[in-house]
Amino acid sequence: MVSPILLIAVPLALAFLTPMVGLASKSARRYMPAIAMLFNFIVAMSLLPKALEAPIIVRTAGWAPPLSIHLVAGPLGLLLSSLVALIGLLVAIYGIDYIREGARARYDVLYTLLLVGATGVVLTGDLFNLFVFFEVLCISSYALVAYRGDSAGVEAGMKYLIQGAIGSSLVLIGIGLLYGTVGTLSMADIASSVGSVAGSRLFISLAFMIAGFGVEAAIFPLNAWLPDAHSSAPSSISAVLSGVAIKAGLYAIARVVYTVYGASSILPFLAVLGVVTLLVGEMCAFAQEDIKRLLAFSSIGQMGLILFALALSSATGISGAVFLIISHGLAKALLFLATGYMIYRTGSRDISSLAGMGKRMPIMSLCFTVGAFSLMGLPPFVGFASKFTIVRAVLGTGSTFFITLLAIGLIGTVIEGAYFLRIVQWLYFKPAPEAMPEQTEGRAPLTALVPVGLLAVLIVTIGLLPGIVGRALGPAADDLLDRAAYIQHVMGD
């Protein structure tokens, strides 16, 4: 029986082993993240069926949950960690050849650490442990953003770090306040005792945590770092940041709000915040000329929609949110990866430099189009299934408040369609400029085509057969919604 702890332990070990491997063989070192993630993916997938029935609880040092630090590999956690591993794996493969400059050894270590952090966040059952993994994720992403050491990267990294550090501090204050109130750090334990303690202190701690995690989750006023960081980082990093890292922040918020506090009073506010985030993100994305910045703002928009769906507090809504996390993760990773080599090819991040790319890089362009269509929520791609689920959930609630919000939010989808289809037009229907310097190193190698192609295939496949993922969504939603069950599973009887 494999234990979920392997999902964290093995990559962590491999991460620190990487420099040593590098001593032996530099080329072998490049494969370490991929190996780690492959392992994670296999383990997560093998655990998933079991976790769908009941969460797998891992107790450290054999102590009972309230006292020990424990992992709760529930359906949601394992589903997300599989997603993390999958995207991590594909991006790692991509990164084998993509990363050409800078300190390669550190990239591999930091990259693995980032994913370990993300995996830890979704698997842990302990609030402080959540914070620790969160910091692992954050610190490695600060470093990765600035990894290239160029002006923009360093500036973005610096700004990201300042905001992130303040956010982390807020989280820590929140945890401290909560601990001071209930005297425990196990989420299940807190959850069981939160009901008895009411009042402002609890809420203020929640506010601190939302504000803190919100920075990483890119909620509306807190997301200023994101476009800078995503656009300045190497494309592979942008892909994981967008596909994985911000989702971890959102997961943390959801977990705290639903499981730990059961705070349903704040949900309408979160829904409004989500819609505002969606609109602001899409509006800003529309006005961009820099392709990566555009994708980054589009991520903000999608995060807003996910947050909105999470705030619905219905099983379908949360299924939709999780589904959108998956579909957005796949699509946005695909977009960033495809963009990476296009930028290498043209040496420019301007959208207009993509003219005629459909001819020069047909496979990349095709995959990009698939990803863009999926993000817009066009059938038969996976984005449609997820957005459809969300809309269905909203109308299922029958609440005028949510339906109005959704109607406003759908305007964001229209804007999204406008700018993505404009890019598709640039790719396919604008003639390539004459006398474009053909950069041979811009040709996408197999290590780039395989992950990109695989992502595209996944998007279409899941889009056509949403049942593949759909089975896991219900339990994942229950995992978040059903506090009593969660407490019961973790604490035992």
Place this chain on the structure above:
Amino acid sequence: MSAQGILITAFAGAGLSYALGLTSARLREVFAIVVSVLLVCLIAITHGQGAEHVYYPDFLGLDLVLRMDALAWFFAITVSMVGCLSVIFSLHYVRGKEKENFYYFALLLVNAAMLGIVLSGDLLSFFIFWEIMSWAAFLLISYKRGRALDAGLKYVIMSILGSCAMLLALLYLYANYNTLVISDLAQQIRSAAGGFPLWVMLAFALGFGIKCALIPLHTWLPDAHSEAPSPFSAVLSGILIKMGIYGFILVMYGVVGLKLLLEVGAPWLHFHTVLCWLGAITILIPTFIALLQDDAKRLLAWSSIGQIGYIMLAIGVATSLGLAGALFHTLNHAVFKALLFLAVGAVEYKTGGVRDLNRLGGLIRRMPVTFACALIGGLGLIGVPLTSGFVSKWLIYKTLITEGHPFLALAALVGTWGAILYVYKLLHNMFLGQLPEKYANLEAAPFSMQLPLMICGFIIVLFGILPGIPLSVIGGIVGTLGFEPVTATLTGFGPQIGPLNTLNLCAAFAGVLLVIVAFRGIAARPKPVSQDDSYAAGAAAPAGKYHHTVRFYDPLERMTGGYLRDWVDQFYLSAAGKAKGVFNGVRRIYTGDVRTYVMYIVALLTFLIFAHTAGWL
């Protein structure tokens, strides 16, 4: 052959044609034609079948259903037929141009998606196919680059907006009736008591109205139709916008049902009445705008909007004759608008992309077949007796007059007279008059371009003389949608519906024609003269352009041109410009100064705490 087989053939055909195109261009062309013809045959043999079956159980918890009934069959055969003709026409049209593979793939995909729409038995698969159609059409509209790109974007943005509205509406239905299968839905809605929410109908109307270019949702159409490649313009105008019509009929009569529909809306202003008046406006304004166009395809595009007005008017009036007229006119418009677009496409193809009505002329001498077919199409569009357009318009007028809507009938009739003007302008400026010297040696369009034209022309005349053939199908459909069935004889209608006998008319016309020709034969045969031998007050006619085309309806243009600008489009464009400004303004919140960002964090935190103390949260 089940609906499922048809769809598999259609979608697989699209994919395979792309794959085949990678190996051989010729193979792909043959294959594309085979698939399209096969589809027509497959659909034709399913005539009269009624079936409904689940083809995809449990898609996101919903069963996807395919359905074959009279209505679906009627639209499916129209779609496949026009699709097939446009594929045949495309053979020469796109040969040698770039991205042929993509072109065929997208064209077949659009056709397949449209088949999917009409064969869908539930609203979810309807929506899915609808979206596939929308984006595939977007790709094809953008195909010609240049201004086509803006046209494509305009189309797709409006289309997405419509889809969002539709999605809301159909999921509202799901939330309330817990099913999206059309037959179940109809059952449940009809048995449910109470009114039907207006906003659901409005949301559906927004979605369908955008697609079928109902004023004021029409602004994408003139751009898209004129900038798309001509065979696809035929598809766009012939059948793609008819999907909106299909949606209206399906939702209004197939789902909501006649009885309930008549109650939707305020007691003094019913939903269907509003639709009627919108239809009337949609007839009038675009018809007059079409008069003033100089681009052949733009003229036809505006005319398409005008004709959609007739169909909407007939649907909205909610009578059995009206619905029959709407369905028949849908078929007719598909055929003759496809014909006209293809004819313009043939001219465009031969003259190297000239669509400007002021630069053409005299092509009847070089392309007589194309002209003859275009003439038939034009006459059909006007609704001249002995063309199919006459019978459908007759039905519409008849129901409007007998139901007591003379003002609506006036709009429809005036629209017809407008149609005469723009059809004449189109035919005259392209085919009649003096042949420019540079086209003196133009060859006729290749046979693959003429064949679709001839088929369309034949259908128009056939259905014009024997309208009973399509009306027997349409009468049955009207019956299934909760109306009194329309009984037509082979050649028209009996006295209970109204006297109309097209065969008598045809015979009389033919007889008179024969007599006149015989009478004419008494005189000497005329002496053919060259086009330069024309009366010019004794001078020799100049060799350059001599006949009158530029600003053909100048007096009217001077009188009404000021009022006939597309205000709606201007409004949308200015709104889009404003929105762009707003978007640009919104992103200024990301100032680049990290301290502002920190302030945002603190502000949110403070707000949360403040809101809590204030008791909001």
Place this chain on the structure above:
Amino acid sequence: MDRNQITKWLKSPGKMAHKYSLHAVYFCTGCGIIEIPPVITARWDAERFGVIPVATPRQGNLFMITGYVSVKTLKAIIRTYEQMPDPKYTVAFGSCPINGGMYWDSYNTIKHLDKYIPVDGWIAGCMPRPEAVFVGVTHLWTLIDKEMANGYIRYKKKYAAYRSNQEMALGELDWPPLYPIEDETEEESK
């Protein structure tokens, strides 16, 4: 209408119709046109004889050249004449088309119109009064009756000669020959 008339109508309706339906193309070259308004209006009323002006040569059968013919207008006269459908009758009006009249020594006036197009009737005078026009018309009736108003046949038969005369006066003509000009040698061999 006496019996004679009816017989004539039955025998050759075309000829009779031509007689009583002379649709005139007035070629308003010179002062002669001044006399036309009285002819067609209330004072003399040419319409009672079926003579009305028409707008284009295509519709007429009577060609009236009302005054002197300059070299420049000759071109238009020839063109107009050729555009009229057969059978057609030409009436030259006034003395100028006959022999140049008062412009007999002008460098720019055509003296003998019948060298360029066939003329069936001449109305002398400078200017001929409306009565003279009616006399001319009745005279044309007689000519038509006797089948002597056959200028259009002459024009066809001797087109080569007319054409060469025209070219002599006007230089190269910028329209193609109305009738095929057959090679004389070919004609002889036939």
Place this chain on the structure above:
Amino acid sequence: MNFLTSYIHYVGCFALVLIGLYVALVKSNLIKVIIGINLIDTGVNLFLVATGYLGGGTAPIFSKAAEQSQEMVDPVPQALVLTAIVIGVSVLALALALAIKVYDHNGTLDLRKLKGLKW
């Protein structure tokens, strides 16, 4: 006054946090902002320790003193703080490293001039 004296440790650490926030919000020198962040960090750490503090409690180590004492100080926050300090230090180190890089690239540490990425 009573509030202040009884909660002086909380007041103190929140004062630290606020000073840090003030610095981060107002000062335009990058190094000062980093110092501000560090102040926040320190404040938070203090706060955490303070939550577990009991007046008159002993160190949470099973020793003689502890056995004699009635109450032990809560050990958990202290463990947390240890971790938090480690994290804080690593963030600080990274921040300073980046600050050097920033200076290399821009020749300034003025945040007002550091607006290469915006909108």
Place this chain on the structure above:
Amino acid sequence: MTRIIQLVLSPLIALVVGVLLLGLSRKIIARIHRRYGPPIYQPVIDVIRMMSQRSISHGSLFDLGVVFALAGSLVTVMFIPLGGTQACQPFAHGVLCPLSSSGGLLVVMYLMLLGPLGLALGAGDSANPNASIGVSRKLLLALAYEVPFLLVILAVMSHYETISLTEIVARQQQAGWGALSVPLSAVAAFLILPAMLGVRPFDLVSAPQEIASGPMAEYGGRSLALIKLYGATHLFLVIALFVDLFLGGGVNLATFLLKMLIVFMAVEMINAVLPRVKIEDAIKFCWKWPAGLALLQMAITVLSKSG
């Protein structure tokens, strides 16, 4: 058998009466001008003369257009009741209207369009700018007078609640003339009669002095003869329609023709004395007075029906 006789008779009457009306028109105008005028059969002579001339051809459509125009107007005549009622039965069906059971007023309206359209197509093929301008004017004029004309027809159809022309005639003979029950429509229809007939003040389509007789500029010989016949039929058609709609048709052919004659005379009075208007003025006039009157009548009719 009577049906076949009717089928032959009806167009024949139209042709003969139409041609004579044309001649009469010339005579009347001449008399108003204080001229003697041509004989009343002058148009017949003209047609025979044109038939004996050899016309030119600019193309097959140039020739066929006029054939279609004439055929269209002759077929239209077959749909129009030319007098007769159930009471007085000159023919088996009661009225001289051979195709009354094959279509009603809607068909007539559409068939009336074949004439101008055929002529326009033929003229368009002649490549003559005068012809194109004439056609442009013709179509605009049609648009101008169709708006009031359609209003008139719709008002009549709404008033009698039928689209069958024979029924409208029958109802009038029972319950009084249309000119009395829908008076404003009748006035409007009379006002646009000159425009429909293309006579002064609306003869701008074939203005001979301006645009060389417009669409007919290139026509001569037999084609012109056919156009002449088409004009005659059209004249007959329009007047007959007016009589049928507002003057209760005719008890028999004779009264019908008498009524036609009276209407025709009235129109010719206008024709003889008025000058020509510009096309803009024609449009403005048609859309102002006749359309206004007809609209008023239609509103009254609709309100009285619903109220």
